[in-house]
Amino acid sequence: MPLATSGEYLAKTFQGLEDTLAEELEQLGATNIKVRKRAVLFEADRETFYKANYLSRVALRFLRPVLNFRASSYEELYRKMYDVNWPDFLHYDQTFAISSVVNSRIFDHSRYTTLKTKDAIVDHFRERFRKRPFIETYQPDIRFHVHINDRNIRLYLDASGESLHKRGYRKDDTFPAPLSECLAAGMLLKAGWDGSKDFVDPMCGSGTLLIEAGMIARNIAAQRYRAYFSFHNWSDFQPKLWKKVKEDAIQNERLFEHVIKGFDYDQKALNAATTNLRGAGLRGYTELTLLDIVDMKPQKAPGFLMVNPPYGDNIKVDDIDLLYKQLGDMLKQKFNQWDAWVFTANLDALKNIGLKTSKRIPLFNGPKESRLCLYEMY
Numbered sequence: 001m002p003l004a005t006s007g008e009y010l011a012k013t014f015q016g017l018e019d020t021l022a023e024e025l026e027q028l029g030a031t032n033i034k035v036r037k038r039a040v041l042f043e044a045d046r047e048t049f050y051k052a053n054y055l056s057r058v059a060l061r062f063l064r065p066v067l068n069f070r071a072s073s074y075e076e077l078y079r080k081m082y083d084v085n086w087p088d089f090l091h092y093d094q095t096f097a098i099s100s101v102v103n104s105r106i107f108d109h110s111r112y113t114t115l116k117t118k119d120a121i122v123d124h125f126r127e128r129f130r131k132r133p134f135i136e137t138y139q140p141d142i143r144f145h146v147h148i149n150d151r152n153i154r155l156y157l158d159a160s161g162e163s164l165h166k167r168g169y170r171k172d173d174t175f176p177a178p179l180s181e182c183l184a185a186g187m188l189l190k191a192g193w194d195g196s197k198d199f200v201d202p203m204c205g206s207g208t209l210l211i212e213a214g215m216i217a218r219n220i221a222a223q224r225y226r227a228y229f230s231f232h233n234w235s236d237f238q239p240k241l242w243k244k245v246k247e248d249a250i251q252n253e254r255l256f257e258h259v260i261k262g263f264d265y266d267q268k269a270l271n272a273a274t275t276n277l278r279g280a281g282l283r284g285y286t287e288l289t290l291l292d293i294v295d296m297k298p299q300k301a302p303g304f305l306m307v308n309p310p311y312g313d314n315i316k317v318d319d320i321d322l323l324y325k326q327l328g329d330m331l332k333q334k335f336n337q338w339d340a341w342v343f344t345a346n347l348d349a350l351k352n353i354g355l356k357t358s359k360r361i362p363l364f365n366g367p368k369e370s371r372l373c374l375y376e377m378y
């Protein structure tokens with residue numbers, strides 16, 4: 001595969017976390033960083049690219065641009081795709097998948113775009129080798145993305161395969177409405193969480209914030225427990241360099257001197273949190289307690305609290321306004337001298353919290369406009 005040792009990449013993330021992703025990439029040594037909507041373009045040598053895949057907490061996916069051309073019909077798309085030297089990217093013994101995103105009057109069906117591209121690839125291999133690679137939708141060896149804007153066609157190689165929010169530690173995924181791991185980590189980084197205090201999530205659900213907070217505090221690589229990365233199947237993959245990146249990251253892990261506390265009034269949520277914390281090797285740093293927020297005891301300062309209360313749509317709540325009022329009362333009465341961050345997509349319910357907001361950070365939870373708000377309980 002003619003992939004140079006240094007190259008251009010595209011990292012995708014949540015809307016609102018682009019700057020956080022750009023900062024992560026800069027710290028890892030990426031250059032020529034350009035922030036786009038829900039994405040960051042950057043250049044990196046191979047080691048920096050491997051580090052970004054292993055360490056970035058907020059990237060959802062890394063893509064490598066391989067081709068850019070114009071076409072005005074599906075027929076032209078097929079012909080130009082057929083002419084690509086596919087063995088540069090894919091061997092006929094490997095499985096592959098294609099995802100297409102189209103924003104074009106001509107190419108108005110993403111499925112048909114995918115089908116035409118697949119036909120071009122398969123016909124190319126049949127013609128040259130009398131053998132063809134097969135489609136595999138679950139964990140294919142090689143995944144391509146086709147992005148079409150009007151007549152502009154871009155082809156990318158997907159380095160990640162499955163989205164990078166699948167970190168490998170979520171052993172119990174039965175809990176409804178967990179936060180995305182990337183979004184949780186992004187909120188913690190934006191809020192300046194560094195592991196120098198106790199951490200509390202009083203409505204912890206399946207434990208995503210507890211785990212991401214613990215991983216940041218202990219400097220555990222975001223992908224420490226993930227095995228599958230699509231770029232491991234690229235023909236220029238260097239296993240020794242990947243091993244070194246992983247070993248260096250493990251060397252950089254540190255101890256955490258404080259406690260991570262999770263509360264929830266639902267035993268099923270706590271069971272999921274227990275399993276997931278164990279999956280992340282963090283159970284020893286955490287205390288989980290079955291508790292309604294109205295029964296919270298005063299907590300010793302200083303400390304850092306982050307909570308993702310129900311929005312009222314995903315998890316059933318009898319009186320959502322009352323719940324947010326109770327949350328505000330709990331913060332005021334039981335978390336004196338703490339920094340408290342509340343993340344929600346229910347901006348109406350948030351008004352019932354009754355506390356002065358020190359910071360209000362706009363974020364998107366997928367399509368849902370959300371806020372991450374800081375309340376300084378001093």
Ligand SMILES: C[S@@+](CC[C@H](N)C(=O)[O-])C[C@H]1O[C@@H](n2cnc3c(N)ncnc32)[C@H](O)[C@@H]1O
Pocket residue numbers: 175177178179180202203204205206207208209263264265266269291292293294308309310311315323
């Ligand atoms: C949106 S979920 C949190 C999801 C969590 N961030 C995760 O990633 O899994 C909200 C949680 O608040 C809990 N909850 C709702 N009302 C509560 C109350 N009064 N006291 C304690 N927990 C409550 C629910 O059981 C649920 O687990």
